[in-house]
Amino acid sequence: MARIPAPVANVRGAVRQALKSGEPGPALGGPVLPGPVLVACSGGAxxxxxAAATAFVAARLKVRAGLVTVDHQLQEGSAERASAVADWARSAGLDPVEVATVEVGGRGGGPEAAAREARYEALSAAASRLGAVSVLLGHTRDDQAETVLLAMARGSGPRGVAGMPRRRGIFLRPLLDVSRADTHKACAALGLVAWEDPHNADPAYARSRVRASALPALTATLGPGVVANLARTASLVAADVAFLDDLARAALLASRSAVGLRVSDLSDLNPAIRGRVLHAWALSLGAPGSALSHRHVAALDALVTGWHGQGHTVLPGGIGVARQNGHLVRIGL
Structure with missing residues (x-):
């Protein structure tokens, strides 16, 4: 029997582990499933x-596996490329297979964020329509390292440094312990021709600059273990963040009152927990998460720990919060 190339085995092993464990979603190792798993595939390496590993592993685990490729309509020939990916997926035995065409224009947050938002909306809609139990994403260990560096540069705090979670809702990332080099080598070993997205090399994007310059410079200076160490840092920090978030959820419930949050309960909390409680409460009031920043949470915290009779603060979305009679309360503006 021919020996399986190590990169192919690495990718298949990561997919097998994810499908069997669910990471930690629905257990996918049994013969009967409520719906398929879907691979989100751009055609990149x-x-x-x-996708190739999922087709191989799913057939052996008796798991239904399909594929969705998203056409962002941002480059010439994108429809033809998406169609080619779909044709390959069908030939590989993946089913169902869909092309999701999206409109990126008119969204806020810049072109990269707009494309990402449109893509996740399309993937979520496909998963809902097809009854999928998971959508598999191709982010690698290198992507995780880039995410950590970007988060540190932006001062994102522990939640940012925790990087991309292995699972969030229906989305599952099996390859976070697999290198980008291995995915490229796996494609080469299997005779698969991957598409090179020109955006990945466009210096207009911060991630592209990190990929092309920052990480190579760090690797040259600190050694080849930098990428793996950054990814490991994300995993370690993610465990701490999850624990603190659990404590914060309990503290939020305990500090709620009929009108808002009791200041006496908040003031007794450790600052790391209190900040999370205030952030979660602001979200529950309707503040959009994309606009809610450290500055807004600090303003809420000042109403608890630095109150000297000051007036209300305003959260994103035009939400007013004031301290009244020992409580943080939402007020009309």
Missing amino acids: DSLAL
Whole structure:
């Protein structure tokens, strides 16, 4: 029997582990499932290697596996490329297979954020329509390292440094312990021709600059273990963040009153927990998460720990919060 190339085995092993464990969603190792798993595949090396491995592993685990490719309509020939990915997926035995065409224009947050928002909306809609139990994403260990560096540069705090979670809702990332080099080598070993997205090399994007310059410079200076160490840092911090978030959820419930949050309960909390409580409460009031920043949470915290009779603060979305009779309360503006 021919020996399986190590990169192919690495990608297949990561997919097998994810499908069997669910990471930690629905257990996918049994013969009967409520719906398929779907691979989100752009045709790039990472997602193409993931799709090929999923087709191989799912057939042996008796798991239904399909594929969705998103056409962002941002480049010439994108429709033809998406169609080619779908044709390959069908030939590989993946079913169902869909092309999701999205409109990116008119969204806020810049072109990269707009494309990402449109893509996740399309993937979520496909998963809902097809009854999928998971959508597999092709992010690798290198992507995780880039995410950590970007978060540190932006001062994102522990939640940002925790990087991309292995699972969030229906989305599952099996390849976070697999290198980008292995996905490229796996494609080459399997005779798969991957598409090179020109945006990945466009210096207009911060992630592209990190990929092309920052990480190579760090690797040259500190050694080849930098990428793996950054990804490991994300995993370690993510465990701490999850624990603190659990404590904060309990503290939020305990500090709630009929009108808002009791200041006496908040003032007794450790600052790391109190900040999370105030952040979660602001979200529950309707503040959009994309606009809610450290500055807003600090303003809420000042109403608890630095109150000297000052007036209300305003959260994103035009939400007013004031301290009244020992409580933080929402007020009309």
